[in-house]
Amino acid sequence: MTAPLKHSADITVDVALGDRAYNIVIGRGVLDTLGARVAALRPGVRTAIVTDRTVAKHWLEQTERSLAEAGIPISRVIVEEGEGSKTYAGLEKVSEALIAAKIERNDLVIALGGGVVGDLAGFAAAILRRGVDFVQVPTSLLAQVDSSVGGKTGINSPQGKNLLGAFHQPVLVIADTSVLDTLSPRQFRAGYAEVAKYGVLGDEAFFTWLEANHADIFSGGAAREHAIATSCRAKAAIVSRDERENGERALLNLGHTFGHALETATGFSDRLFHGEGVSIGMVLAAEFSAKLGMISEADASRVERHLASVGLPTHLQDIAGFAQEGLADADALMALMAQDKKVKRGKLTFILLQAIGRAVVANDLEPALVRDFLQQKLSG
Numbered sequence: 001m002t003a004p005l006k007h008s009a010d011i012t013v014d015v016a017l018g019d020r021a022y023n024i025v026i027g028r029g030v031l032d033t034l035g036a037r038v039a040a041l042r043p044g045v046r047t048a049i050v051t052d053r054t055v056a057k058h059w060l061e062q063t064e065r066s067l068a069e070a071g072i073p074i075s076r077v078i079v080e081e082g083e084g085s086k087t088y089a090g091l092e093k094v095s096e097a098l099i100a101a102k103i104e105r106n107d108l109v110i111a112l113g114g115g116v117v118g119d120l121a122g123f124a125a126a127i128l129r130r131g132v133d134f135v136q137v138p139t140s141l142l143a144q145v146d147s148s149v150g151g152k153t154g155i156n157s158p159q160g161k162n163l164l165g166a167f168h169q170p171v172l173v174i175a176d177t178s179v180l181d182t183l184s185p186r187q188f189r190a191g192y193a194e195v196a197k198y199g200v201l202g203d204e205a206f207f208t209w210l211e212a213n214h215a216d217i218f219s220g221g222a223a224r225e226h227a228i229a230t231s232c233r234a235k236a237a238i239v240s241r242d243e244r245e246n247g248e249r250a251l252l253n254l255g256h257t258f259g260h261a262l263e264t265a266t267g268f269s270d271r272l273f274h275g276e277g278v279s280i281g282m283v284l285a286a287e288f289s290a291k292l293g294m295i296s297e298a299d300a301s302r303v304e305r306h307l308a309s310v311g312l313p314t315h316l317q318d319i320a321g322f323a324q325e326g327l328a329d330a331d332a333l334m335a336l337m338a339q340d341k342k343v344k345r346g347k348l349t350f351i352l353l354q355a356i357g358r359a360v361v362a363n364d365l366e367p368a369l370v371r372d373f374l375q376q377k378l379s380g
């Protein structure tokens with residue numbers, strides 16, 4: 001039994017990317033330091049905050065106050081919440097608003113929100129006047145542990161997840177853990193899937209720690225900050241070694257080949273949040289690894305048990321409306337997975353497990369093997 005953690009002072013994690021390096025600042029209340037940090041980083045800058053309606057209701061005033069107190073001019077763009085904004089239409093809305101606000105090349109876009117706002121605002125910043133810097137202020141658990149770090153930005157196509165985008169690193173990430181207090185339990189849980197992912201893919205000791213400490217993470221204890229910082233360190237380390245996913249970074253995609261296909265099949269709707277798709281996808285990846293003889297059935301069950309124990313969906317049948325057309329159909333899911341960005345010369349790439357804490361990139365998998373596995377899961 002480990003001693004309970006105490007709430008720590010702010011934690012800073014460096015993302016070591018040479019001239020694109022930046023800090024992730026994690027802690028309760030760090031949102032109030034945003035203005036001073038931005039002013040120090042970019043004296044005289046003007047900003048445009050991009051956020052969604054729900055986040056604006058809870059956190060826009062405090063964000064604007066911090067910037068205003070540092071004398072920073074602000075304009076704002078507010079989009080609808082949810083994946084419906086991570087679209088061509090959402091990108092047009094944000095881009096045109098930034099142009100109308102006369103955001104110049106040396107100004108800053110501030111993404112205040114979850115992964116949807118971060119990906120959307122980051123992509124708009126990447127293409128506005130061929131590239132404007134941006135700051136991530138992640139407000140969901142998922143965004144604090146994953147999407148705000150690493151510079152993947154983009155939007156969805158009706159044909160697949162994140163099919164349009166750019167690598168565009170933020171210049172600063174401010175992760176105020178107190179903003180998570182207003183996040184819904186279902187959204188918090190969805191974000192937890194990406195936390196567990198770091199343990200499953202590369203850190204068995206962290207996974208074991210999560211098994212013992214998840215209740216404290218969910219109730220807002222000090223374990224929460226530790227989990228967020230550990231996740232950010234893991235992602236920062238991988239991204240700094242392989243910024244553009246030529247190799248090792250693909251490990252961060254554990255569960256996503258299946259998960260993204262499921263999100264697309266459910267129309268990027270509330271039937272399945274991204275983290276929920278990752279949860280089911282991670283279990284499928286573990287079970288597929290077991291079927292291929294790479295890990296034991298017991299290890300695959302251990303992954304499933306932990307995710308299920310926090311209330312995450314872990315089976316295809318857990319998705320609302322599972323029996324509807326498209327989902328319970330192995331060929332349809334195979335067709336969706338064919339659009340995955342890891343596909344090379346038409347061949348699927350999967351992230352599989354050699355152990356809990358040791359994921360590997362598997363290229364060239366025989367499609368029939370994947371299809372048979374899916375068929376078995378769909379009818380099981």
Ligand SMILES: NC(=O)c1ccc[n+]([C@@H]2O[C@H](COP(=O)([O-])OP(=O)(O)OC[C@H]3O[C@@H](n4cnc5c(N)ncnc54)[C@H](O)[C@@H]3O)[C@@H](O)[C@H]2O)c1
Nearest residue numbers: 054081082114115116139140142146147152179182183274
């Ligand atoms: N770029 C990356 O590396 C990366 C990594 C993981 C996920 N993603 C993407 O991130 C998206 C999912 O992100 P998400 O789970 O944050 O979803 P999201 O951005 O839709 O946020 C979830 C919901 O919670 C609300 N919300 C956010 N913060 C809140 C707060 N503090 N209080 C109250 N409500 C709050 C939002 O309004 C929204 O309704 C997906 O599109 C996924 O593809 C990107």
Ligand SMILES: O=C(O)C(=O)C[C@@H](O)[C@H](O)[C@H](O)COP(=O)(O)O
Nearest residue numbers: 146150152161162249252253256341
């Ligand atoms: O940062 C990465 O790399 C990831 O794969 C993190 C994922 O959690 C995230 O969902 C990412 O957006 C997926 O990337 P994609 O390239 O498969 O769209």
Ligand SMILES: [Zn+2]
Nearest residue numbers: 194256274278
């Ligand atoms: Zn993800």
